Amino acid sequence: MSRRNGPWALIFHTLFVVFMLAPILVVCVIAFTPEGYLSMPTDGLSLRWFRALWNNPDFVSSFRVSLALGAASASAAAAVSIPAAIAITRCDFPGRGAFLALCMSPLMVPSIVLGVAFLRFFSQIGLSGTLVGLTLSHVILIVPYVLRTIMNSLGSLDAALNNASASLGAARWHTFRRITLPLILPGVASGWILAFITSFDEVTMTIFLAAPETTTLPVRLMLYIEDSIDPLVAAVSTVLIVMALAVMILIDRLFGLDRILTGAPDRDGKP
Amino acid sequence: MTRFLRRLDPAPLLLSLPAGLILGLFLLLPLLATALLSFRSYSLYTGIEPVLELGNYLEIFGDGYFLEIFLRTARIAALATLLTILIGAPEAIILMRMRAPWRGLFLLVALGPLLISVVSRTLGWALLLGSTGVVNTALMAAGLIAEPIRFMYTEWGVTVALAHVLLPFMIISVMTVLQRLDPQVENASHALGAGGVTTFRRVILPQLLPGIFAGSIIVFAMAASAFATPQIIGGRRLKVVATLIYDEYLFSLNWPLGAALALLLFAIVIVVAVGFNRLAESRFARMYG
Amino acid sequence: MTGEDNAAAALLSISGLTKRYGSTTVVDGLALDVAEGEFVSLLGPSGCGKTTTLQMIGGFVRPDGGRIRLGGRDLIATPTSKRGLGMVFQSYALFPHMTAAANVAYGLEVRRTPRGEIAGRVARALDLVGLSAYGDRYPRRMSGGQQQRVALARALVIEPRVLLLDEPLSNLDANLREEMQTELRRIQHRTGTTTVLVTHDQSEAMALSDRIVVMRGGRIEQADTPERVYGRPGNRFVAQFLGKTNLFAARIADGRVSLGDTGWQAPAGAPDGPVTLAVRPEKVRLSQTGLPGRVGERTFQGGRWLVEMDTAHGLVLMETPNYGPPPPREGETVRIGWQDGDLHLLFEGAPA
Numbered sequence: 087m088s089r090r091n092g093p094w095a096l097i098f099h100t101l102f103v104v105f106m107l108a109p110i111l112v113v114c115v116i117a118f119t120p121e122g123y124l125s126m127p128t129d130g131l132s133l134r135w136f137r138a139l140w141n142n143p144d145f146v147s148s149f150r151v152s153l154a155l156g157a158a159s160a161s162a163a164a165a166v167s168i169p170a171a172i173a174i175t176r177c178d179f180p181g182r183g184a185f186l187a188l189c190m191s192p193l194m195v196p197s198i199v200l201g202v203a204f205l206r207f208f209s210q211i212g213l214s215g216t217l218v219g220l221t222l223s224h225v226i227l228i229v230p231y232v233l234r235t236i237m238n239s240l241g242s243l244d245a246a247l248n249n250a251s252a253s254l255g256a257a258r259w260h261t262f263r264r265i266t267l268p269l270i271l272p273g274v275a276s277g278w279i280l281a282f283i284t285s286f287d288e289v290t291m292t293i294f295l296a297a298p299e300t301t302t303l304p305v306r307l308m309l310y311i312e313d314s315i316d317p318l319v320a321a322v323s324t325v326l327i328v329m330a331l332a333v334m335i336l337i338d339r340l341f342g343l344d345r346i347l348t349g350a351p352d353r354d355g356k357p
Numbered sequence: 358m359t360r361f362l363r364r365l366d367p368a369p370l371l372l373s374l375p376a377g378l379i380l381g382l383f384l385l386l387p388l389l390a391t392a393l394l395s396f397r398s399y400s401l402y403t404g405i406e407p408v409l410e411l412g413n414y415l416e417i418f419g420d421g422y423f424l425e426i427f428l429r430t431a432r433i434a435a436l437a438t439l440l441t442i443l444i445g446a447p448e449a450i451i452l453m454r455m456r457a458p459w460r461g462l463f464l465l466v467a468l469g470p471l472l473i474s475v476v477s478r479t480l481g482w483a484l485l486l487g488s489t490g491v492v493n494t495a496l497m498a499a500g501l502i503a504e505p506i507r508f509m510y511t512e513w514g515v516t517v518a519l520a521h522v523l524l525p526f527m528i529i530s531v532m533t534v535l536q537r538l539d540p541q542v543e544n545a546s547h548a549l550g551a552g553g554v555t556t557f558r559r560v561i562l563p564q565l566l567p568g569i570f571a572g573s574i575i576v577f578a579m580a581a582s583a584f585a586t587p588q589i590i591g592g593r594r595l596k597v598v599a600t601l602i603y604d605e606y607l608f609s610l611n612w613p614l615g616a617a618l619a620l621l622l623f624a625i626v627i628v629v630a631v632g633f634n635r636l637a638e639s640r641f642a643r644m645y646g
Numbered sequence: 647m648t649g650e651d652n653a654a655a656a657l658l659s660i661s662g663l664t665k666r667y668g669s670t671t672v673v674d675g676l677a678l679d680v681a682e683g684e685f686v687s688l689l690g691p692s693g694c695g696k697t698t699t700l701q702m703i704g705g706f707v708r709p710d711g712g713r714i715r716l717g718g719r720d721l722i723a724t725p726t727s728k729r730g731l732g733m734v735f736q737s738y739a740l741f742p743h744m745t746a747a748a749n750v751a752y753g754l755e756v757r758r759t760p761r762g763e764i765a766g767r768v769a770r771a772l773d774l775v776g777l778s779a780y781g782d783r784y785p786r787r788m789s790g791g792q793q794q795r796v797a798l799a800r801a802l803v804i805e806p807r808v809l810l811l812d813e814p815l816s817n818l819d820a821n822l823r824e825e826m827q828t829e830l831r832r833i834q835h836r837t838g839t840t841t842v843l844v845t846h847d848q849s850e851a852m853a854l855s856d857r858i859v860v861m862r863g864g865r866i867e868q869a870d871t872p873e874r875v876y877g878r879p880g881n882r883f884v885a886q887f888l889g890k891t892n893l894f895a896a897r898i899a900d901g902r903v904s905l906g907d908t909g910w911q912a913p914a915g916a917p918d919g920p921v922t923l924a925v926r927p928e929k930v931r932l933s934q935t936g937l938p939g940r941v942g943e944r945t946f947q948g949g950r951w952l953v954e955m956d957t958a959h960g961l962v963l964m965e966t967p968n969y970g971p972p973p974p975r976e977g978e979t980v981r982i983g984w985q986d987g988d989l990h991l992l993f994e995g996a997p998a
Contacts, residue, residue, distance in 0.1 A: 095451050099463070102448050106466055109481025109521065110473065112491055116484055124489060166375040173372035185373050188380050195388070196582030196626060198599045199619045202606055206394060206616075207387035226384050229376060258368070287474040290584040290599070294606065304474045304585075311476070311589055315483060323477035330472040334465060541739035544706050547726040548733040549753030549804060559752070563743040641743075 110327060117320040124317060135321040145322060147299075148306040152286050155217065155302060159224035160281035163232045164274055166225070171236040172266070176248070193230045200227065201294035208295065215297025223295060224285045231284060232277040239273025240266075276341050283333060395617035405613060413617035423601075423618075427625075430597040433516050433587070434580035440520035441576050445527030446569055450561075452528070453535045471525045479586045482518040483509060510594040515587050522586055523576045530572030531565060538564055570637040577633075578626045598622045657682040657840050658703070658808055663712035665698050665864075672698045674864035675712070680808070680842060685834055687843045687851035690861035691887070697812060699861075700844045704733050704810050716807055727756075732806030732839070736813045738797040740785040746796045747772065747781035753804040771803035772796075774833060791822045798830070802837060809834075811843040815850060827853050848888045852876065860884050876926075882992055885924050892930065893992075894959050896923040903989065905959055908937050911986040922992040927952070927965035929988035932974070936983030937962070941974050955982060 091099070119125050120132030139145055167189075173179070174186050192200070204223045205214075213219030243266070251261040289304040296305050307322050395413055398406045417423045452463055470478060485491050486508035493505035508514040542564075546556040584599040591597060596604070598618060605615035656679035663676040673695040680686050688696035701707040703714055705726030714721040721729055741749050750771050754764045772778050775795035785793055794814060801809055814830075815823045831854055834841055845851050851858050852872040859869040860883075868880040879885035882893065894905055898918050902909040905923065939955035939962060951973045953964045964982060966973055974980050 091451050091454050095447075095454075098447055099451050102444060102451075103463070103466055105444070105521065106470060106524070109478060109485050109518075110470065111481075112485045113477060113481045116491075124484065125494075126491060166379060169372035170376035173369045177366070177369035177372070179366070179369035179373075182369075185377060188385075189376055191380070192384060194627065194630075195384075196578070196599075196623060198582055198584050198602055199388075199391070199623045202602060202612075202615055202619045203387035203391040204383075205606065206612065207383075207390055210390075222379070222383050226380060229380065233376075283472050287472075289474070289476055293584075293603070304476050307474070307476050307480075308585060308588070311480060311483075312592075315480070315487075319480060320484065323474070323480050326474050326477050330469070330474075334469050334472055338461070338465065539737050539739050541735040541737050542741060544704075544726070545733065545735055545739035545800075546741075546752070546756075547706075548704060548729075548731060549756060549800070550727050550730070551752070551756040552725075552727050555756055560741055564741075 113320050113323045114327060116317060117324040119317050119320075121317070124315065124320075135317040136324075138318055139321045139325070142318070144301075145303070145306060148301050148303045151217075151300055152303040155220055155224060156282040156286040158217075158221045159228060159285045160232070160278045162221065162225045163228045163281050164236075164278050167229055167232040167236055167277070168267075168270075168274065171233055171240055172262075174233075175237055175240045176245070189233050190230045192226050197227070197288070197290035201291040204291065205294040215295070215300055217300055220292065220295055220300055220302075223291060224288065227288060227291065228281040228284050232274075232281045235273050235277035235280065236270060239270040243269055272341065276337065279333065279337060283330075391616045392620060394613055395620050397613040397616075399611045399613045413614045414621075416614065417617060417621065426596050426598055426601050427621075429512065429595075430581055430599075430622075431625075433512055433519065433597060434577050436516045437519040437523060437580040438573050438577045440516065441524050441527040442569055442573060444520070445524050445572065446531050446565060449528045449531035449535060449568075450565075453532060467528050468525045470522075475522055475585045476589070478522055479518050479589045482514070482521065483589060486514065509590060510592055512591075512595065515590045515595065515597070518586050518590050519580050519583055522583075523579055526575045526579070527569075527572040530575065531568040534565060534568030534571075567637060567641045570633065570641075574630050574633045574637075578630050581626055581629075582622055656680060657684075657717055658842070659713075659715045660699075660703070661713050663699065663702060663714065664710050665695070665702060665707060666710050672864050673702070673709075676861075676864065676866060678859060678866065678869065680840060683838050683840055685841045685843070685854060685856045687845055687855040687858050688861055689845055689848060689851040689858050689887075690867075692846060694861040695864035696844045696846075696861050700810055700812055700842060703808070703842065704731060705729050730804070730807055732801030732804060732809040734794075734797045734801050734809070734811045734814045736816060738785075738793045738817075740793055740796055740800075742785055745782050745784055746777060746788070746792075746799075749785070749796055750800045750803050753800060757804065767803055771799040774802065774836070775799045775829075790818050791826060794818065794826060795829075798833065802833070802839065806839065809839045809841045811841065813844055813846070816845075816847070823850070830854060852888070858888075860887060862887075878990060879924065879992070881994060882922065885990075885992065890927050890963055890965075892925045892927060892962050894923040894925075896921050898991075903991065905937065908935070908983065910984075910989055913991065916991060917993075922994060924990045924992055925984050925988060927963040929984045930962060930964040930982055931966075931984060932964075932980055933983035934981065936981040938979065938981050941976050941978045941980060944973060944976060955980070957982075 115126060116124060117135055118131040118133070119127040120129060120134060121127075170185075170189060174182060174189075200223065204219070208214045208216075208219040208223075213222070247265055247269075248261055251265045252258075256264065286302075287304055288302070289308050292302050293305045293308060296302060301309070303322070303326070307319060310322075311319055394405075396409045396411070398408050398410060398412050400406070448467065452460060452467060455463060483490065486493070486506070488505040488507070488509065490508070493502075493508075496502045497505065538561075542560060543556060546560045551559070582599055583597075584603065587595070587597045588600050588603070591600065593600075593604070599622070602615050602618045602622070605611050605618060609615075658678075658680040660676060660678045663673055664671065665673040672693075676695070676699060678686075688699060690696050698707055702709045703721070705721070705724070709722060716729070716731075740746075741752065744752065747768050750768045751764050754767060759767070768781070769778070772781055775798050777792060777795050777799065780788065780792060780796075783792075785796065788796065794817075797814070811830075815826050818826060827850060834854075843851070843854060855872055857869060858872050858875045860867045860875060862883055868875055868884045870878075875884060876888050879888065879891075885891045885893070896903050896905050898904075898912050898916050898921050900918075901912050901916075903912045903916075903921065903923055904910075937957050937959065939957040942954040942956055942961070944954070945952040946968075948968070950968055951966050953966065953973050955962045955964060962982060964973075
């Protein structure tokens with residue numbers, strides 16, 4: 087758009103930025119309080135709540151669980167999504183539409199419904215509270231995100247490349263390994279990161295499924311908050327926020343954040 | 358002949374097998390089992406009884422308590438959606454009109470929070486507006502108010518926090534539409550003699566509507582089934598359907614009733630989403646068909 | 647040409663128009679007068695400043711200097727929406743959420759034209775572009791040519807003082823483009839609307855315009871009727887940009903232009919010394935005397951032949967109608983020449 091923002095637009099924009107950032111910043115500031123209760127750090131900054139967090143075995147182990155769960159489920163989701171994406175974008179087979187709908191359907195099911203469905207199901211098949219069960223549930227939750235990013239990058243690939251490779255005598259597997267995979271790798275990587283974050287932050291479904299030793303960080307935080315709100319939860323959240331910021335900068339450097347999140351074709355709408 | 362051969366091609370089957378198996382087994386089966394569970398009955402002494410009856414649904418529809426919670430959930434979701442439209446649509450336009458490097462920076466501000474845990478974002482609101490929160494403490498210290506403004510355990514508190522959490526989805530939705538617009542269309546309107554207000558009302562806004570519609574469907578569906586935010590801000594005192602299900606499952610242990618509530622919520626979300634989608638399609642089909 | 651009396655007669659008068667983006671000057675002190683009812687084309691390669699000029703007239707780009715006056719009124723100080731110009735955009739810029747008729751009616755509604763009058767004028771405008779039956783169609787359901795016509799009707803219905811066309815035919819395929827050229831010419835004749843067209847397509851400019859303004863680097867290279875711009879180009883750039891041209895390093899002496907042993911009568915008053923001789927390929931003919939040459943490539947193009955010939959003075963391109971015996975074959979040795987009146991002299995350095 088060629089038009090510029092007027093003064094009213096800029097006032098609105100400023101209010102918007104305050105609205106978006108205020109609750110996030112307040113968490114980060116309160117985490118540095120030297121007091122034993124929730125307060126703004128008026129008498130200097132202190133790391134006592136971060137030390138308390140470091141010495142809290144529950145939160146530390148939950149952090150490890152979340153990392154492992156995120157990595158495992160993102161990798162598994164990518165592993166099943168790559169072939170599925172190729173089947174959907176490159177092959178014409180009966181039931182293709184239905185298969186795509188099935189793969190995307192977890193987006194339509196509210197997480198709370200998935201939570202109760204898995205709770206019962208896993209307790210019946212003996213996966214209740216296990217890391218395997220949690221990973222399975224997270225894979226299902228994040229397959230749509232990974233599949234969509236991989237399909238996007240497959241879609242932007244010239245299908246003639248495949249034909250060219252075949253005409254040069256390459257077998258299908260060879261074409262995949264030498265041509266297709268390297269070209270969609272950025273898409274796979276961005277899908278993986280998106281899936282990892284989604285899994286790492288998931289709380290609604292996981293709170294139904296986690297056993298004490300498999301409790302993820304957001305669930306641990308949630309359960310703690312249900313009990314009491316003290317500067318420790320602010321410290322945990324600050325760690326989460328800083329991590330998100332790091333990932334954000336990483337994604338922005340690698341792919342452009344707006345492209346990942348909006349699926350936009352180009353980065354800065356050049357004329 | 359080629360079509361026949363393609364049918365015999367085992368590749369698509371093999372390629373789609375892993376994803377199909379996982380989703381078929383671990384998504385459809387549990388959902389069906391939950392549907393079945395919702396027709397079971399439960400008592401404190403005998404646990405879950407293997408019967409098939411409508412008892413849970415009758416209880417939900419017959420009890421004003423449940424009805425109130427469903428209505429409250431709908432009200433909160435609708436208001437949160439409205440808030441995201443009022444804030445998100447103008448902001449999307451403002452963002453699109455920005456130039457580098459500002460646009461990139463503020464896109465980070467607008468969309469970045471999606472990468473931060475919902476729990477942390479909601480906690481921020483509790484710390485900001487809670488009775489001992491930053492705003493109330495400051496206002497009371499300044500002598501502007503005698504009593505803290507109530508935010509926790511109120512509907513507007515849950516609504517505002519939900520709008521904050523879901524706002525990025527509305528912005529993404531509207532921006533996606535904006536990116537497809539021909540910038541010359543705005544110029545064409547000016548060239549034909551229309552001023553800024555007329556151009557916005559008659560040319561830009563109608564073209565944004567599909568994006569606002571799509572965003573509303575996403576935001577409403579997510580707000581109506583949101584758990585973390587209402588659990589932290591509303592707690593036990595201000596239940597919505599999702600927190601009610603949580604209590605039924607983990608505290609009352611009445612899983613069949615919880616399953617019935619979950620399926621009803623699912624059904625309502627689907628009906629609203631599909632209904633709105635139909636409406637949008639019939640309204641915008643001619644334009645984008 | 648740009649005297650004060652002439653400017654007073656002009657409907658659209660531009661002087662000293664300048665636009666800079668950073669350190670690049672896109673339009674550089676451009677001066678142009680357009681008379682009432684005239685069809686003027688701005689022609690040039692991309693980046694020559696033609697589109698920027700049009701956008702400044704339309705009010706979408708703010709000039710850094712100069713004046714644009716419309717019937718004596720200062721346009722630069724007038725907001726776009728009050729300029730009363732009709733514009734057809736390269737992308738057509740139709741409102742996708744409105745039918746063709748609603749698109750056309752929009753400009754009238756914005757002007758608060760009475761409802762009863764709008765319907766009639768919209769119908770006449772759609773009829774003018776041959777789309778009477780398509781009023782209730784949405785743009786997405788129309789072909790490129792139809793969208794183009796709607797855009798034209800939308801711009802014309804407000805009865806603009808000047809119609810601005812920004813590469814309006816560039817999105818159409820070749821056949822449709824020719825058809826629309828004829829159509830555009832017919833409509834412009836019928837309405838008599840003063841028109842400024844921006845194009846990079848020389849044949850489009852020649853087919854449509856009363857006057858062609860050839861631009862390069864933000865400046866006007868030549869502004870004249872299509873026949874004169876083509877037949878009497880002012881410099882090498884214009885000669886080469888419009889159609890194909892054979893250029894030779896020649897000499898004038900004693901009233902004759904000579905190329906080696908061959909000579910032609912020089913136009914009266916041409917000074918002695920080195921000169922660039924320009925001849926259009928269609929003026930080149932086989933002859934008994936003339937320059938000796940060897941036939942290189944020859945290309946059949948349906949209505950005509952293109953023949954390349956190697957001569958001592960460089961490659962010569964000859965265009966000959968597909969009439970009578972076919973041109974000589976590759977490798978044959980021939981002599982070529984042209985009439986005294988068919989050569990054109992450019993007084994500048996020798997050709998490269």
